[in-house]
Every structure is written in C-alpha cells, then in structure tokens.
Amino acid sequence: MDKPWVTGIMQVCVVVEDLDATIRAYWETAGIGPWAVWEPQLTNMKVRGVTTPYRMKLALAWTGDFMWEVVQPLDSASIYREFLDARGEGMHHILVETAHRDYDAMIADAIAKGCPPLMEGNWNGTDFAYLDTDGPLRMVLEIFRRPPGFVRATPDYHYPHPLTVMPL
Secondary structure, three states, X not given: OOOOOOOEEEEEEEEOOOHHHHHHHHHHHHOOOOXXXXXXXXXXXXXXXXXXXXXXEEEEEEEOOEEEEEEEEOOOOXXXXXXXXXXXXXXXXXXXXXXXXXXXHHHHHHHHOOOOEEEEEEEOOEEEEEEOOHHHHXXXXXXXXXXXXXXXXXXXXXXXXXXXXXXX
C-alpha cells in the first residue's frame, strides 16, 4: 500500500434510540460533555449509491482533541436505523483522519477494494462518507472533506450548558 487510509482517529460514534437520554448518561456517568446538538440540514444524501434523503439528530462533545458523537436516526432510510434494527444501540463507526489521501481518491480506492460508501452526504459544506469496512475491519470507517475556512454550524441546543469553545 502506497499511502495508509488511516492517519489518526478523530471520533467514535454511538447510535441510539434516545439521544437526549444518552448524552445525559454520558455527562452524569463519565463527565463527557457538554454537548452541542443539531438536527443537521443535509444535502447530497445517498444510501449505497442511491439518492436517498435521511434525517438524524446528532450531538458532539470533546475530551481534549477527541470527539464523541451520538446519533439518533429520525427516519428509516439510513444505515443508523439498519444498525439499530440489526444490533441494537452501540458503537457504530469511527471518524478517521486521512491526511495523506485526497477524499475522492480515497473513495475510489475503497470501491476498488470492495468497501464502497454505505451512506454519504454533505453538512454545512463538509462531505462525508461511511465506508463498507465492517467486513474486513470489523467496524465502519467514516471519512470527510471540509471546505477551506470551515466554520461549524450553530447548535440547535446544548446539554447541560454551552461549550466555551467548539473545536473543529
């Protein structure tokens, strides 16, 4: 392999039925938080290459530079709902850094290796794709491409209080 796919881990994500109860438990049990919560307005949504709208609610929190994500699907047309229906709540994917790879080249390489995108979209200018790596890697990898000058969207709400600084 000329360039590694993964050059770092940025985030772990759990998929749940009740986002608010889960982020409360993370805060009260492990002190992870505060949380910023969105129902993102997505574009360019695809599930297994087919244009498919889907909705979710998501929350982000940071411990140092590490990001935690909790996702609650809001409809049935997503890999999040498929995961919940097949496995129940739990860790769904990890967001990885791919510092040495171009986003489009990474997707082409993943397809060539039999790991095509399971689900894709764009949120606030950031393209993202979940690669079908569950078979060979026993977990799903998420990759992304942010535009120059990226600024994170304003959260819909926070729990239990606003973040003082919201990292990228």
